[in-house]
Amino acid sequence: MMKTCNNCTICNSATLIHRQNLRTLVVMAGVLDVLLRTHVERQQDAPTNHAPWEQLGKLVALVAEPAPLLAEGTAQGEALADNVAKHWLGTFDSLCLNCGFLLMDESDDPAPE
Numbered sequence: 001m002m003k004t005c006n007n008c009t010i011c012n013s014a015t016l017i018h019r020q021n022l023r024t025l026v027v028m029a030g031v032l033d034v035l036l037r038t039h040v041e042r043q044q045d046a047p048t049n050h051a052p053w054e055q056l057g058k059l060v061a062l063v064a065e066p067a068p069l070l071a072e073g074t075a076q077g078e079a080l081a082d083n084v085a086k087h088w089l090g091t092f093d094s095l096c097l098n099c100g101f102l103l104m105d106e107s108d109d110p111a112p113e
């Protein structure tokens, strides 16, 4: 079941992130990292241009390029997501980014006898 971000029961911040959302966030970060690295590499060969919006426009244009960049970023993010799930979440399902509280889905618990 896909869960949205809930408030943490310990610190009450809206920073409690479920396992699946954590994966999505890390994959997004991986894609952003690849886009930024590619953008910086291309700018090193280009003449300096400080016109408003120009750099953002070029960065956004990278998103429209064929699959390899997005696939590379997704793979990079998924590798980190696997480590986050393994080393941070363990057997838990949600993590509060603010206070570190870990939570299990109650629906996953075995029924009491």
Ligand SMILES: [Zn+2]
Pocket (backbone or CB within 6 Å): 008, 009, 010, 011, 012, 013, 096, 097, 098, 099, 100, 101
């Ligand atoms: Zn918290």
